[in-house]
Amino acid sequence: MSRAIPDATTCREALARFPELDLGELRQQWRALYKAEASPHLSRELLLRAVAHRMQEVALGGLRPHSQRQLLRIAREFNETGAAKTRLRAELKPGTRLVREWQGRTYEVLVLDDGFSWQGAQYCSLSALARKITGTPWSGPLFFGLKPNRGAALWSSSGPSPVGEASNAAG
Numbered sequence: 001m002s003r004a005i006p007d008a009t010t011c012r013e014a015l016a017r018f019p020e021l022d023l024g025e026l027r028q029q030w031r032a033l034y035k036a037e038a039s040p041h042l043s044r045e046l047l048l049r050a051v052a053h054r055m056q057e058v059a060l061g062g063l064r065p066h067s068q069r070q071l072l073r074i075a076r077e078f079n080e081t082g083a084a085k086t087r088l089r090a091e092l093k094p095g096t097r098l099v100r101e102w103q104g105r106t107y108e109v110l111v112l113d114d115g116f117s118w119q120g121a122q123y124c125s126l127s128a129l130a131r132k133i134t135g136t137p138w139s140g141p142l143f144f145g146l147k148p149n150r151g152a153a154l155w156s157s158s159g160p161s162p163v164g165e166a167s168n169a170a171g
Contacts, residue, residue: 011059015052026051033058098126098144100133107133109144 021029026047030038033054038047063071078084092098096111110117115124123129126140134143141147 008060011055014055018048018052021048023047029055092146098146100144102133102143 018026023044026044027038029051030036030047033051038050042050062068074084092111094111094113098109098111098116100107100109107118109126109129112122115122116126116129117123118129118132123132126144126146127138128140130138130140130143139147142149
């Protein structure tokens with residue numbers, strides 16, 4: 001097995017051979033992927049899972065920066081307090097349709113496995129899609145109502161909206 005896994009197909013083929021590897025071969029793969037020796041206390045099953053995970057991470061990419069920051073925040077909070085809160089986030093399943101009315105027009109977006117579809121074009125994020133629709137930078141989850149607008153809540157509780165913002169907050 002090669003050290004570098006250049007693509008998804010090669011990675012899939014390498015993973016298919018994993019059940020045939022003995023403990024020594026798994027440790028060799030660990031060394032190649034992690035640039036360190038595996039603990040002698042790791043079971044074959046744990047070695048197999050860790051090597052498979054790292055191989056896929058190298059071939060297909062790791063966690064997105066947002067997920068890395070979120071995990072670091074949770075770990076830091078846990079280390080400081082002994083507990084960590086996780087924020088609930090709406091998980092969008094493929095096939096879900098998001099509907100948003102904006103400036104008198106209705107926009108319907110389809111959630112895909114790897115992004116979003118609108119008017120036959122694919123977008124990697126809701127924010128990219130919201131930017132395309134509005135022509136300005138928007139938080140996609142905020143634009144499509146998946147995240148509360150804290151600023152609008154503050155304005156509505158403290159009195160009337162400043163001139164020009166009432167129409168933006170409502171639609």
